[in-house]
Amino acid sequence: MTAIANSRRRQILRLIWDAEHSAGEIASTVDDVSWPAVSQNLRLLKNAGLITERRQGTHRYYRADRRALGPLEAVLRQMWTRDLGRLRDLAEAEARFRRRRRD
Amino acid sequence: MTAIANSRRRQILRLIWDAEHSAGEIASTVDDVSWPAVSQNLRLLKNAGLITERRQGTHRYYRADRRALGPLEAVLRQMWTRDLGRLRDLAEAEARFRRRRRD
DNA sequence: GACTTAATTTAGCAATAGCTTAAATAACCC
């Protein structure tokens, strides 16, 4: 529960929702944060049993364990679409602002 | 989301799930915690829009806003029954212990 | 108005969460 209470971790979960990704891919996608921070969040998610880890060579691939997430899945989906809504609103406000300046 | 990440607040929500209760009733039911602490958690829940408040005289009655909780309801129910399970397990372990001592 | 009861707000404190930088591990390649 506390695992998905954090927005960075929700972002990570979204990244590894449909397909597995290596720690490096995740860390370079999530920005404004260092690699170790991402690694720590991955460990927390794994300890909570919400993601799976597959090691291959020097890489570690992570993936959301949707079964383990249970009813949290619905909550996550709601929050993700809400985030998208906020982004869209921001973009629209930005566009209105530019249009007004141009006129 | 962070609102229900806290076990005290989940406990409060369970108390005011089916019927409204006054702040005092809630505070005296939830134990190991002071009134102000309960009051603060109630305010947090209210700011998050998850509970409603009705004032009558010197009393304030709170109640869970199940519509606002949306998919969080399923998560809460799962956690509550899980807590019950833990309590039952504890009780059973306790019983086994006593039985063994009695023999 | 003074008094009681119900509840909240304020101030301050201890524990925790999440981060950063630097050091360590682990698998691979030459």
Add this chain to the structure above:
DNA sequence: GGGTTATTTAAGCTATTGCTAAATTAAGTC
């Protein structure tokens, strides 16, 4: 073995969280 790449662990720091005790507000009663 030495070097490189991928990732984690460790140590330490700051911000936030949840609490308590004390002060405050608010509504009713005499």
